[in-house]
């Protein structure tokens with residue numbers, strides 16, 4: 540699994556980094572960044588949850 544951020548859609552709410560800090564963190568511009576590529580198998584569920592929870596659907600998941 541891989542995760543991608545659409546930086547233009549990200550509003551910097553921090554939710555994804557809060558739900559799945561193993562994969563997402565906030566960058567210097569307060570946009571989400573992927574820090575684990577590919578997503579480790581033991582956090583795939585929380586990465587998916589983060590994607591599903593993003594208010595602007597800025598996170599896409601590639602299986």
Ligand code: SF4
Nearest residue numbers: 549550552553555593
């Ligand atoms: S949940 Fe969505 S909008 Fe919020 S920081 Fe993450 S990618 Fe950006």
